[in-house]
Amino acid sequence: MAVEINKEKYRSQVREVVLGATSADGGTRTSTIKVGGEASLPFLQFEGAIPNRPVVAMEVWDIVPEDWPANLKSALGDVISDPAAWAKKCVEEYGADMIALRFKGADPDLGDKSAEDCIAVLKSVLSAVGVPLIVYGCGKADKDNTIMGPLAESAEGENLLLGVAEQDNYKSVASAAMAYKHSIIAQSPIDINIAKQLNILISEMSTPLLDRIVIDPTIAALGYGIEYSYSIMERARFGALSGDRMLAMPMIGNVGNEVWVKKEASVSVSEQPGWGDEAERSMAWEAATAAALLQAGMDILVMRHPRAVELVKKSIDDLMQDNSY
Amino acid sequence: MGLTGLEIFKHLPKTNCKKCGFPTCLAFAMALANGKASLEACPDVSDAAKEALSSASAPPIRLVKVGAGDNVVEMGDETEIFRHDKKFNHPTAVAITVNDTDDVAAKLDTINDLNFERVGQQYTVEMVALVNASGDAAKLKAAVEAAAAKTDKNFVLISEDAAAIEGALPAVADRKPLIYAANKDNYEKMTEVAKGSGCALAVKADNLNELAELVDKIVALGYKDLVLDPGSRDTSKVIADMTQIRRQAVRKKFRTFGYPTIAFTNKDDEQEELLQATALLSKFTSVLVMKTVKKELLLPLLSWRSNLFTDPQKPVAVEPGLHAIGDASENSPVYCTTNFSLTYYLVEGEVDATRIPSYIISVDTGGISVLTGYADNKFTAEKIAKAIKDLGVEDKVKHRKIVIPGAVAVLKGKLEDESGWEVLVGPRESSGIQKFAKSQFA
Numbered sequence: 222m223a224v225e226i227n228k229e230k231y232r233s234q235v236r237e238v239v240l241g242a243t244s245a246d247g248g249t250r251t252s253t254i255k256v257g258g259e260a261s262l263p264f265l266q267f268e269g270a271i272p273n274r275p276v277v278a279m280e281v282w283d284i285v286p287e288d289w290p291a292n293l294k295s296a297l298g299d300v301i302s303d304p305a306a307w308a309k310k311c312v313e314e315y316g317a318d319m320i321a322l323r324f325k326g327a328d329p330d331l332g333d334k335s336a337e338d339c340i341a342v343l344k345s346v347l348s349a350v351g352v353p354l355i356v357y358g359c360g361k362a363d364k365d366n367t368i369m370g371p372l373a374e375s376a377e378g379e380n381l382l383l384g385v386a387e388q389d390n391y392k393s394v395a396s397a398a399m400a401y402k403h404s405i406i407a408q409s410p411i412d413i414n415i416a417k418q419l420n421i422l423i424s425e426m427s428t429p430l431l432d433r434i435v436i437d438p439t440i441a442a443l444g445y446g447i448e449y450s451y452s453i454m455e456r457a458r459f460g461a462l463s464g465d466r467m468l469a470m471p472m473i474g475n476v477g478n479e480v481w482v483k484k485e486a487s488v489s490v491s492e493q494p495g496w497g498d499e500a501e502r503s504m505a506w507e508a509a510t511a512a513a514l515l516q517a518g519m520d521i522l523v524m525r526h527p528r529a530v531e532l533v534k535k536s537i538d539d540l541m542q543d544n545s546y
Numbered sequence: 547m548g549l550t551g552l553e554i555f556k557h558l559p560k561t562n563c564k565k566c567g568f569p570t571c572l573a574f575a576m577a578l579a580n581g582k583a584s585l586e587a588c589p590d591v592s593d594a595a596k597e598a599l600s601s602a603s604a605p606p607i608r609l610v611k612v613g614a615g616d617n618v619v620e621m622g623d624e625t626e627i628f629r630h631d632k633k634f635n636h637p638t639a640v641a642i643t644v645n646d647t648d649d650v651a652a653k654l655d656t657i658n659d660l661n662f663e664r665v666g667q668q669y670t671v672e673m674v675a676l677v678n679a680s681g682d683a684a685k686l687k688a689a690v691e692a693a694a695a696k697t698d699k700n701f702v703l704i705s706e707d708a709a710a711i712e713g714a715l716p717a718v719a720d721r722k723p724l725i726y727a728a729n730k731d732n733y734e735k736m737t738e739v740a741k742g743s744g745c746a747l748a749v750k751a752d753n754l755n756e757l758a759e760l761v762d763k764i765v766a767l768g769y770k771d772l773v774l775d776p777g778s779r780d781t782s783k784v785i786a787d788m789t790q791i792r793r794q795a796v797r798k799k800f801r802t803f804g805y806p807t808i809a810f811t812n813k814d815d816e817q818e819e820l821l822q823a824t825a826l827l828s829k830f831t832s833v834l835v836m837k838t839v840k841k842e843l844l845l846p847l848l849s850w851r852s853n854l855f856t857d858p859q860k861p862v863a864v865e866p867g868l869h870a871i872g873d874a875s876e877n878s879p880v881y882c883t884t885n886f887s888l889t890y891y892l893v894e895g896e897v898d899a900t901r902i903p904s905y906i907i908s909v910d911t912g913g914i915s916v917l918t919g920y921a922d923n924k925f926t927a928e929k930i931a932k933a934i935k936d937l938g939v940e941d942k943v944k945h946r947k948i949v950i951p952g953a954v955a956v957l958k959g960k961l962e963d964e965s966g967w968e969v970l971v972g973p974r975e976s977s978g979i980q981k982f983a984k985s986q987f988a
């Protein structure tokens with residue numbers, strides 16, 4: 222007896238977003254990245270096309286990340302004191318699809334770097350690597366509002382992915398994206414209605430921006446509330462496929478940022494004998510967090526540990542194998 | 547495939563005796579059709595009717611058990627595709643592979659030690675999968691006996707040679723292992739062995755079509771405690787097959803696939819295996835058979851399992867109130883946090899590890915985390931101040947110092963005004979509490 226394969230008929234698909242721009246499009250990237258475009262739930266190729274594979278962006282800081290656990294710092298080596306060298310190593314040695322440059326040094330408590338200093342770092346990273354870039358501020362809205370505009374202007378035409386626009390602070394990033402031809406991360410606190418609302422607000426500023434939005438649904442580390450993010454993502458993706466155009470964006474998650482501050486990512490095996498070797502455990506925590514989020518539809522994973530990146534990329538290879546019947 | 551109320555009604559006694567709690571047999575039939583009543587409520591229904599109606603009243607996925615006594619693992623009985631619709635009922639059982647060519651006793655010592663404590667919960671692996679890797683029936687038997695002497699865990703007995711299973715089974719039959727597997731060549735004999743022992747039987751085929759055929763044949767032989775293996779091993783294909791099986795059972799009410807499932811990892815590299823296992827566990831696998839025994843890799847996997855199978859509708863909360871950690875006295879430090887169980891146990895674990903007897907106030911935030919509570923006005927200076935008063939903390943300790951989570955440092959000023967206590971801003975992550983306590987209270 223032949224089983225009648227169950228294929229859901231979806232009304233719509235996720236928007237496809239292009240990141241980065243080559244010289245043909247007014248940028249200097251040697252390659253661009255396409256994300257999104259899914260016409261099925263994660264990895265169910267049997268019912269709809271998944272034209273683009275999920276990608277991994279590796280995180281690079283403008284200052285030495287002193288607080289990162291020793292396992293992580295030693296895995297990366299001494300490049301962490303030089304953003305351009307660090308980015309280059311991530312691309313050339315670790316196969317990063319993108320670089321996520323975070324301007325932590327602009328934080329008023331961590332050096333209060335000026336916009337000019339930030340621009341110099343951005344330029345050095347842009348010339349060190351040819352992949353598309355994600356650019357994050359320091360995370361403090363007041364300061365970020367003063368640096369994101371100038372950063373966007375200095376890289377006009379590169380089609381950076383600029384982070385982050387939030388419900389109560391989206392205008393400056395959105396106008397910078399509009400004016401200087403970049404894309405934008407719309408971040409909402411694990412709330413599908415806020416995610417939608419924010420996209421509506423951004424589209425009211427500029428309709429074409431709708432095709433340049435990536436949703437950050439807010440994630441958490443494995444063991445720290447990740448299941449809430451997982452379910453919000455499943456709902457958002459299902460909404461996108463069911464025809465909700467304001468949810469039909471690719472999704473991005475800051476995996477490394479959540480994982481590497483947690484106890485599992487640093488406590489030594491001598492302090493916590495039941496948890497196993499810390500170097501491997503911490504790496505595995507980041508990799509497994511990413512692996513879980515992939516199953517809910519994550520398109521861009523921002524990560525830190527080279528081996529975790531390698532494992533996730535291999536796992537994506539496996540998941541992208543055609544499984545149609 | 548479900549029966550309508552009228553179809554069910556035909557099989558009922560039609561006496562309207564009301565013993566089922568419904569005014570008429572028809573009303574009861576309607577309730578049954580909608581899944582709002584259970585056939586057992588009618589004491590007078592005939593055996594013939596029970597037989598006829600069992601398919602209508604059975605859940606879309608059969609509940610199948612492995613193990614006996616306190617160790618029983620329940621599988622199946624799922625009704626959902628997405629966890630946000632309703633809780634998944636039965637967490638994936640994890641089985642670790644032991645070959646009959648291994649040093650079984652030594653490997654079991656390692657497996658017995660795979661117990662983890664995290665955020666007030668115990669995680670462990672439930673099963674040992676004994677594989678007849680030697681191809682020698684006597685070896686499997688010896689391995690099963692050696693394993694049984696070593697552990698209370700449940701077993702999966704893996705051999706497609708029915709005689710090998712039959713020979714090894716008696717040693718552990720009372721522990722109701724899962725038999726793996728019936729295939730198209732051996733199913734008659736395997737079914738007989740499973741039936742005779744009452745053990746669940748895995749059914750292995752090369753694809754979904756052959757699986758359906760084989761299941762129907764085994765059911766026709768009168769056995770239904772089955773676990774499905776569509777034979778796929780590559781991650782993407784397993785996910786597709788598992789999704790099909792779940793959807794066919796739940797959405798299409800296709801009885802042939804209404805059973806729990808089993809999947810195997812096929813990665814040699816243990817770290818790659820972790821990622822594969824994470825994917826399979828996320829997508830409808832009831833029993834996951836894997837190889838690694840590394841704690842550093844199993845801890846993240848089992849943590850993910852615990853996350854995925856929590857109830858999405860209600861946060862797990864602890865009793866709000868004042869908790870004494872150790873032999874707390876009038877000089878003990880006082881910490882405050884929320885009553886979200888994850889948050890509370892993270893904090894309690896760290897406070898306990900300071901070895902300084904302490905108090906923790908868990909403020910009633912309705913079971914949500916620190917920042918979620920803060921953003922939703924459930925973890926505020928007023929609420930903390932009120933908790934200090936209401937819980938009589940001022941009678942319990944002589945000092946007037948309270949530690950708040952670093953994430954809500956902004957509450958300091960207001961809380962000092964509201965409570966009259968001195969507020970110490972603790973670290974942002976609970977993992978910093980030990981160091982903090984050493985510098986403040988040692």
Ligand code: B12
Pocket residue numbers: 409410411412439440441442445446447449450479861862881882883884886888889892893913914915916917918920921922949950951952953972973974975976977979
């Ligand atoms: C899961 C989650 C939810 C879940 C809540 C689940 C729950 N039971 O709490 C849901 C989906 C319901 C939710 C809702 C909302 N959320 Co929410 N949520 C999260 C998320 C992803 C993880 C939170 C979590 O579980 N953390 C794990 C726990 C253990 O962390 P914790 O309680 O903070 O405890 C840690 C530390 O604080 C410390 N600690 C705890 N206690 C103590 C005590 C002492 C003394 C010390 C020293 C340390 C300490 O130790 C712990 C481990 O390090 C975070 C983002 C993130 N990645 O963190 C957003 C986040 C907390 N949410 C946020 C918001 C805004 C909301 C909403 C208000 C959004 C909305 N709809 O308007 C709603 C709230 C409405 C409501 N009624 O619930 C924001 C808060 C922003 C802010 N800074 O104020 C966050 C930070 C996301 C963001 N970046 O915007 N959320």
Ligand code: SF4
Pocket residue numbers: 558559560561562563564565566567568569570571574587588589590591
């Ligand atoms: S108990 Fe049985 S016979 Fe009596 S009313 Fe209910 S369904 Fe009818």
